Amino acid sequence: MATALITGGTSGIGAAFARALAERGDDLVLVARNADRLSETATELKERYAIGVETIIADLAVRDDVLRIAERLTSVEQPIDMLINNAGFGVRAKLTDPDTTPHEHAIDVMIRAVLMLSGAAGRTMRQRGSGTIINVSSTAGFVAMGNYSAIKAWVTAYTESLANELHGTGVNVTALCPGWVRTEFHERARINVGSIPDLLWLDADQLVTDCLQDAAAGKVISIPSKRYKVMIGIVERLPHRTLRAISRKLRSGRH
Ligand SMILES: NC(=O)c1ccc[n+]([C@@H]2O[C@H](COP(=O)([O-])OP(=O)(O)OC[C@H]3O[C@@H](n4cnc5c(N)ncnc54)[C@H](OP(=O)(O)O)[C@@H]3O)[C@@H](O)[C@H]2O)c1
Numbered sequence: 255m256a257t258a259l260i261t262g263g264t265s266g267i268g269a270a271f272a273r274a275l276a277e278r279g280d281d282l283v284l285v286a287r288n289a290d291r292l293s294e295t296a297t298e299l300k301e302r303y304a305i306g307v308e309t310i311i312a313d314l315a316v317r318d319d320v321l322r323i324a325e326r327l328t329s330v331e332q333p334i335d336m337l338i339n340n341a342g343f344g345v346r347a348k349l350t351d352p353d354t355t356p357h358e359h360a361i362d363v364m365i366r367a368v369l370m371l372s373g374a375a376g377r378t379m380r381q382r383g384s385g386t387i388i389n390v391s392s393t394a395g396f397v398a399m400g401n402y403s404a405i406k407a408w409v410t411a412y413t414e415s416l417a418n419e420l421h422g423t424g425v426n427v428t429a430l431c432p433g434w435v436r437t438e439f440h441e442r443a444r445i446n447v448g449s450i451p452d453l454l455w456l457d458a459d460q461l462v463t464d465c466l467q468d469a470a471a472g473k474v475i476s477i478p479s480k481r482y483k484v485m486i487g488i489v490e491r492l493p494h495r496t497l498r499a500i501s502r503k504l505r506s507g508r509h
Pocket residue numbers: 261262263264265266267268285286287288289291312313314315340341342343344363390391392393431432433434435436437438439440442
């Protein structure tokens with residue numbers, strides 16, 4: 255019986271991972287801030303799939319909370335077979351805003367926590383000779399649209415480096431790079447999605463199924479859907495000057 259730890263497992267993509275893994279019989283450890291929602295999600299999953307669900311109330315922006323989760327990840331008695339670093343949010347603040355706290359908060363949750371938790375899981379899984387780490391990045395990491403892009407570019411590059419460090423150890427490491435997915439993400443970040451065409455929206459359950467297949471196959475980068483694979487293939491071949499101009503246009507249409 256396998257156990258997966260999912261940060262942000264109560265909503266959107268994280269909840270889709272929780273359902274997919276529960277459906278195949280894995281036990282879960284769910285991490286989020288909202289205690290009521292965590293307990294509701296756990297009860298629902300336990301009743302529906304007859305699995306074990308542990309919850310950890312934690313704010314990934316708080317270093318001590320992250321250390322608590324890292325400790326859980328390194329448990330020998332109750333091993334974690336899969337870590338999904340999924341918790342995250344959009345960042346609207348401008349890079350030149352005088353108040354940098356929204357950026358620092360985003361870096362704490364989407365960089366520092368990913369670094370600490372992946373490192374802890376990687377160490378333990380390497381000793382065991384097996385395990386899977388999935389870091390939820392974004393196609394935003396391939397463009398230049400503010401701190402969110404910069405953070406997700408870090409997540410992807412970091413994941414590739416971790417995959418190299420753990421190569422041949424039996425631990426699979428994958429960066430999931432989704433495009434637009436209908437979740438609470440955009441509302442929470444007050445991002446205007448009115449101009450996003452239907453074609454660009456992805457289904458959370460489908461992308462999770464594809465990502466779990468990619469991770470099991472040892473793929474380091476998982477880009478969900480053919481259309482996004484084609485788009486990112488083109489983006490990666492564009493001159494950076496062109497890419498910056500496109501990013502500028504896209505970002506100005508978003509505010
Ligand atoms: N939706 C998209 O279009 C899209 C596209 C590409 C990538 N992504 C990435 O996908 C991941 C999941 O996003 P989503 O779209 O599923 O968003 P979502 O529906 O808003 O879910 C976010 C989850 O993260 C948790 N969370 C947020 N801040 C946290 C913190 N400080 N500590 C602990 N948990 C925290 C939330 O629970 P609590 O509020 O209870 O803490 C919630 O469970 C993110 O990394 C995001 O960047 C999303």
